[in-house]
Amino acid sequence: MSKQTFGFGMALGALAGAAAAYLFAPQSGEEFQRDLKDKAQDTKNKAVVKFDEAVLGTEMWLDQKMADNEFNDEPIRYERTPENVAPAPDYTEAPDVFVEEESITD
Template sequence: MSKGSFGLGIALGALTGAALAYLFAPQSGEEFQRDMKHKMRDMKDKAVVGLDDAIIDAEIWFDRKMANEEEQVEPIRYERHPDHVAPAPSYTESPDVFIED
């Protein structure tokens, strides 16, 4: 049995099981949809809270990491000086470029 046919069998079995569960559910369609909306909303809220916690933990870790560094490195500041700036290119029309009116 190849991996592709095994994966296809699992996918078809899952879809068939979901369809049968939906058809033989003890609730009406409206009740089922309402319950699913509530469950999805709860899952979304839990995911948002988990993401917020992860972001706060990352910020705390980063702040501690920056506070523990012995030497704070200042960013490099570049000055724009005529000696450091390349001259502007000179543009000329090449003979093989034609502009049609």
């Protein structure tokens, strides 16, 4: 059994035990609803805190991995070589440009 599966089973068992304890406790419906609401709010807050901690831990891990990569620190170097530079035009004179004139007729 893996640690993750064990932890999930333990959390599920604790949740089922808490639900059973609330169901069998001698309380009025109003008290039960108030307690259930409070416990649900506490559980939500704890889940939000755990999620924020997980996100922060992931961000820190990712930042460390990005800092460890050598390719991020090395600048990009471009070289002008005949293979990657376009050749100059072959003509030496200005090209002829022909414009058709419109005839104006009345």
